[in-house]
Amino acid sequence: MTIFHGFNTTASALTAQRLRMDVVASNMANVDTTRGRFVNGEWEPYKRKMVVMQPNENRFSTHLSKAMGRSDHPGNGVKVSRIVEDQTPFKLVYQPDHPDANAEGYVSLPNVDPLKEMVDMMSATRSYEANVTTLNATKNMLMKALEIGKG
Amino acid sequence: MKIFSNPSQQLLEQSLNAASLRQKTISQNIANVDTPNYKAKKTIFKHQLDKALEGQRLSAYRTDDRHIPFGGKVSTSPAVVVSRKDTMFNHNGNNVDIEHEMSEMAKNQIYYNAMIERLNGRFNSLKTVIGGGK
Numbered sequence: 001m002t003i004f005h006g007f008n009t010t011a012s013a014l015t016a017q018r019l020r021m022d023v024v025a026s027n028m029a030n031v032d033t034t035r036g037r038f039v040n041g042e043w044e045p046y047k048r049k050m051v052v053m054q055p056n057e058n059r060f061s062t063h064l065s066k067a068m069g070r071s072d073h074p075g076n077g078v079k080v081s082r083i084v085e086d087q088t089p090f091k092l093v094y095q096p097d098h099p100d101a102n103a104e105g106y107v108s109l110p111n112v113d114p115l116k117e118m119v120d121m122m123s124a125t126r127s128y129e130a131n132v133t134t135l136n137a138t139k140n141m142l143m144k145a146l147e148i149g150k151g
Numbered sequence: 152m153k154i155f156s157n158p159s160q161q162l163l164e165q166s167l168n169a170a171s172l173r174q175k176t177i178s179q180n181i182a183n184v185d186t187p188n189y190k191a192k193k194t195i196f197k198h199q200l201d202k203a204l205e206g207q208r209l210s211a212y213r214t215d216d217r218h219i220p221f222g223g224k225v226s227t228s229p230a231v232v233v234s235r236k237d238t239m240f241n242h243n244g245n246n247v248d249i250e251h252e253m254s255e256m257a258k259n260q261i262y263y264n265a266m267i268e269r270l271n272g273r274f275n276s277l278k279t280v281i282g283g284g285k
Contacts, residue, residue, distance in 0.1 A: 003171075006178045013182030020185075053186045055179075071231040074176040074192055078183045127184050130249060134181050137256055138174055144267050145167075149274050 005074075006138040010131050012077030016053055017128040019080050023049050024121045031112045034100040043100055046110040048086035053078055086111055154277065163270045169196035169230035170263040176232055177256045180247050188244035191252075196230035 027048050030036065036046030056076040065073035088111045096105030173194035183189040238246045 006171075006175045009175065009178040009182050013184075016182075017185075053183075055183055055186055055189055071233070072172055072229055074172065074194070074232050075179040075183075077179060078186055123185065127181075130181050130184065130253065133253070134178050134256065137260055138178060141171070141174055141260065141263050144264055148267055148270055150271070 003142065007135065009075070009077035010135045010138065012056060012079060013131045014128060014135070016051070016078050016080050017124050017131065020051050020124040021121065021128070023051055023083065024117050024124065027112045027117050028114065030110060031114060033110055034098070034107060036110065045090050045108050046112070048088075048110065048112045050084050050086055051080045052082040052084055054081045055079075160270070160273060163266055163273070165229070166196070166266045167263065167270070169194065170259055170266065172196075172230050172232070173259050174256070174263070177252050177259065180252050181249070181256075183245070184247045184249055184252075186245060189247065190245075191235040191238065191247045192232050193235045194230050194232050 030046040033046040035043040037044045056079040059076045062073060062076055090108035090111050092106045093109055094105055095101055095107045098107045101107045173196070176192050176194045180191045235246065238248055238251075240246050
């Protein structure tokens, strides 16, 4: 565990929250995309994406301290393990003149709910801010430590 | 009289190490504030400071057996990280309490700075002594 361990932890969280924000941006941008993917000769609407986060345990230092039976290892931050697609059904809207309308005149629109995305965005922003605060606090501690013995 | 390895200085060093570890633990908790099934961690070191004061090096004069003894030797056991199990769980199995973590961090900052001030105070006293009070 190095002195910059705290920084690395917070940095991983900043990266993860930024990725969450990017995914929200992608969902919002594609809220009306009816041609997201070409499957079996037919266009399928865009599917809402979600990030899956998990603690970053798969590091050498984590395994080493576990193997040594040490109890002073806080962990290695967070990582985004996957981006999954929301499997909820598409919204059906009656629009007979739409080029992607089916025989009955209904168009499937992406399963993106702008409200959900806004909530997700707020959550990502707040978490990012909390992590920036933590980063500054850790930095101030290290700077203070450099003052030991300066008198 | 030992100049650099006296108990209070060792206690200060240990406290600084523990506060640093606590900062890392808090960083980890805040980093995982949105992680499903993550269990918050906590750094414990205060009880070890208390335990350190139990052993007697500088024993106080007691006029009654029921008086609480004080003074002590320095324990060399480091701080430990444990999981917090006393908190409520979120809907996604995560039990990080962001308000608690942020206030703990603020506390830890002040604590760390206080320890550094105290350490610097000790060094300044030593400097004064070495300089013959000049």
